[in-house]
Amino acid sequence: MVNLKKDSLIIANKKFNSRLIVGTGKYKSMSECAKAIKLSGAEIVTVAVRRVNISDKNKPLLMDYIDPKKITYLPNTAGCFNSKEALRTLRLAREIGGWKLVKLEVLGDKKNLFPDMIETLKSTEVLAKEGFKVMVYCNDDPLMAKRLENSGADAIMPLAAPIGSGLGIQNKINIQIIRNQTKLPLIIDAGLGQASDATIAMELGCDGVLVNTAIAKAKKPFEMALAFKNAVIAGRQSYKSGRIDKILMGNPSSPSKGII
Amino acid sequence: MKKIKKIKIKINGKIKSINQDSNLSLVLKNLKIPLNKVAIELNEEIIDKKKISKIKLNKNDKIEIVHFIGGG
Numbered sequence: 361m362v363n364l365k366k367d368s369l370i371i372a373n374k375k376f377n378s379r380l381i382v383g384t385g386k387y388k389s390m391s392e393c394a395k396a397i398k399l400s401g402a403e404i405v406t407v408a409v410r411r412v413n414i415s416d417k418n419k420p421l422l423m424d425y426i427d428p429k430k431i432t433y434l435p436n437t438a439g440c441f442n443s444k445e446a447l448r449t450l451r452l453a454r455e456i457g458g459w460k461l462v463k464l465e466v467l468g469d470k471k472n473l474f475p476d477m478i479e480t481l482k483s484t485e486v487l488a489k490e491g492f493k494v495m496v497y498c499n500d501d502p503l504m505a506k507r508l509e510n511s512g513a514d515a516i517m518p519l520a521a522p523i524g525s526g527l528g529i530q531n532k533i534n535i536q537i538i539r540n541q542t543k544l545p546l547i548i549d550a551g552l553g554q555a556s557d558a559t560i561a562m563e564l565g566c567d568g569v570l571v572n573t574a575i576a577k578a579k580k581p582f583e584m585a586l587a588f589k590n591a592v593i594a595g596r597q598s599y600k601s602g603r604i605d606k607i608l609m610g611n612p613s614s615p616s617k618g619i620i
Numbered sequence: 621m622k623k624i625k626k627i628k629i630k631i632n633g634k635i636k637s638i639n640q641d642s643n644l645s646l647v648l649k650n651l652k653i654p655l656n657k658v659a660i661e662l663n664e665e666i667i668d669k670k671k672i673s674k675i676k677l678n679k680n681d682k683i684e685i686v687h688f689i690g691g692g
Contacts, residue, residue, distance in 0.1 A: 383692030393690055408691025409659075411632040411684065417652045422688050438691050448664075452686050455659035455666050523692065550692075572692035 367596065369568050371545050372461055372493035372514040374432075376403045379562070380592045381434065381547065383572025387581065390425040396575055397426060400585035406436040406463055406570065409449045409456075428457065434495065436463040441476070443483040450487060462487070463517070463549075465497040473523040473550075477504050481511060488512025497549050500534040502541060509544055516544050517570065520561065521551030524573040528557040532564055539565040555584070555591035562595025563603070627679045638677065645673035648685070658687045 369376045382402040387393035397405055405426060413419050426433075435453030440446040443466060450462045464483055468476030475497055481504070487494045488511060495515035496508050505516045518538060521527035528551065529535060539546055548561040549570040558569045571588055578584035625640040631651070638647055644662065648655065660667045661684040667675065677683075 384690035385692040387690060390690070406692055407688040409686050410689045410691075412653065412658055412687050414632050414634065414651050414653075414685065421654070421657060422690055423657050433688060435688065436691055451666055452659040452661065452684075453688075455669075456657065456686070456688065 367600070369545065371404075371495065374461070376432075378403045378589075378592075379568040379596055380558070380588055381406065381568055381570040382575060382585070382588075383436075383570065384422065384426065385438075385572055386576035390420050390422060392581060393576070394425040396581045396585040397431065399582050399589070400575065401589045402431070404432045404434050406434045406438075406572070408438055409435055409453050432461065433459060434461060434463050435459050437465045439467075440465065441467050441470075441479075443479045443486070446479070446483045447486055450492060451490075454492070460491060461493040461495070461514075463495045463497060475499055475519070477501070481507055484508055484511045484513050495545075495547070500531045500538070502534060502537045505538045506541060509542055513544065515547055515567075516542060517547045517549035519550040520548050520557065523550040525551050526553030526574060527551050528553050529560055529564070532560070535561070535564050535566065555587035558588050558591040559595035559598070562592055563599050565599055568592070627677070629677055629679070629681045629683060631683045632685055642677055643673055644675040644677060644683070647677065647683070648672060651685075653685055658685050660685050 369379050378401045380400055380402045381404040382397055382400050383406045384393050437446040437449045440449055446464060446466045453459050466476050466479040466483055467473050477499055484494055484496055493514045495517055496513045497517045498504055498508060500518040508516060520529040545567040547568040547570055548566050552558055552571050552574050561569045575581055575584045575588060626637045627640050628635055628637055655669055663682050
């Protein structure tokens with residue numbers, strides 16, 4: 361039997377049992393978000409850094425619903441369109457409470473939300489030098505992934521498809537090439553639409569997946585959170601089990617000897 | 621009674637009028653900001669939260685107070 365308990369995900373020397381990372385955006389309420397996270401079994405959640413609403417002091421805070429002592433907060437630079445904004449955001453995030461493990465995401469186009477890899481690469485270098493542990497959202501480009509690795513990234517996070525698109529993995533070959541070239545944690549980030557997409561990512565050899573919209577915007581977010589949890593486990597188990605070779609012709613499952 | 625002079629500063633993009641001799645700690649206290657859950661910038665420089673009572677504010681200072689919210 362595969363002992364999945366010992367099969368931990370290690371990012372920047374920190375051990376996690378769950379290979380599913382979930383986003384905390386787009387939920388109807390904070391309590392819905394908290395419940396979905398619990399059901400997903402995720403131990404890391406992405407969070408955004410934004411201005412405090414100073415006119416409504418009673419507005420509920422994320423930290424009141426999701427305890428950062430129990431769940432690892434992964435501050436994210438979503439919404440940043442250049443290196444300067446991204447660095448400012450993550451330096452602030454670190455200041456909130458000592459977070460060093462961060463997700464860098466520098467977008468290049470407001471419509472397709474593809475990452476600006478030049479700005480992303482520049483930011484990775486600076487953040488690594490400043491002692492951050494950087495998980496980097498990137499294109500599914502093996503050359504860029506290598507450059508990020510050489511610049512001090514702690515995890516490579518290629519997109520499956522545009523953020524929030526729900527299209528699933530569009531370029532399996534590139535993901536496999538990246539998998540084969542890196543020992544860094546490889547986490548599919550963005551573009552997944554349903555649980556089976558997560559299974560495919562895991563079967564390609566990815567170390568984890570990051571999902572937000574597919575759970576938060578599902579008709580039944582709690583059920584979908586559970587589905588993704590199971591899908592990631594299934595995919596990982598399948599990958600570790602070693603699939604059979606593909607052949608073009610049929611190969612009977614029952615012995616031909618002894619046919620009456 | 622001596623009238624306290626007011627100065628205008630910007631907090632999270634909104635103009636606020638504060639007493640001239642206010643320090644940053646006092647301003648944050650009045651806004652009921654939970655210090656352990658935020659980060660603060662003064663004129664685009666991150667402020668060490670332990671030192672806020674020593675920081676005097678000047679006219680046109682820009683303060684940004686940020687925290688974590690839901691995001692992907």
